[in-house]
Amino acid sequence: MEIPAEVVAGLRAARHICVLTGAGASAESGVPTFREAQAGLWEQYDPLELATPEAFLRDPKLVWQWYAWRRELISRVEPNAGHHALVELARISRQFTLVTQNVDELHQRAGSEYVVEFHGNIFNNRCFDGNCDVGDADTEASPPKCPHCGGYVRPGVVWFGEQIPSDALELANNAAVACDVFMSIGTSSHVWPAAGLADAARQNGAMVVEINPDVTSQSSHSRYRLAGKSGVILPELVRLLAHQ
Ligand code: OAD
Secondary structure, three states: OOOOHHHHHHHHHOOEEEEEEOOHHHHOOOOOOOOOOOOHHHOOOOHHHHOOHHHHHHOHHHHHHHHHHHHHHHHHOOOOHHHHHHHHHHHHOOEEEEEEOOOOOHHHHHOOOOEEEOOEEEEEEEEOOOOOOOOOOOOOOOOOEOOOOOOEEEEEEOOOOOOOOHHHHHHHHHHHHHOOEEEEEOOOOOOOOOOHHHHHHHHOOOEEEEEOOOOOOOHHHOOEEEOOOHHHHHHHHHHHHHOO
């Protein structure tokens, strides 16, 4: 698709660009998104029903094994062209904030230095009951037990119904209200409070640009909708920005 000249001009003039990514940003790396049907071993489960504290309490082994499977899958894939283009976009921007709902570290592996992890990180573990440091837990067990309090160890991600880490929430909110351009990339914009960041940006005068092959609940509110894959659109955008 043709990228409107106004988008390129807006990015070029921006003093602060804020980007929010979702599962679609990792789709071209081979990480399944949340709202597409799961394949193989896990096809009978709805990921949205596994990602809750209630699901973990009901069946800790099932939830732990699903995350162990996702960890293994993620550690075998590579960042894609979209992740790499965002590293370049940060480099050529005056001020740049990257907020991700993804827990897969693919932005960091591509070379993004400052990443606001809105929903945590799948490679971290924490104690379900308390705030114990579970660094030395026996990770062979399924799930392991906290070596300090004996409670279950759980993945360090944010589940439905849980609070966003306060530092991530503050950094993301501050960037959303301060930026001139807000880009919503590869997210269905169904999950709050992440979905509200684009609204906050728009209400404070930012140009909102969405990159997604499909229409989302954010599409009609975005000033520009770039219909396509982030691994295709973002490198093209960066190429246009680099040419005066
Ligand atoms: P979703 O799975 O809800 O949405 C993925 C979006 O990516 C969809 O709108 C797709 O159309 C789009 N998409 C697919 N392939 C793409 C591509 N190559 N380029 C660009 N876009 C593409 O994922 P999220 O919106 O990230 O939270 O979901 C938000 C949160 O819900 C997740 O962080 C997770 C989940 O439950 C927690 O685990 C708390």
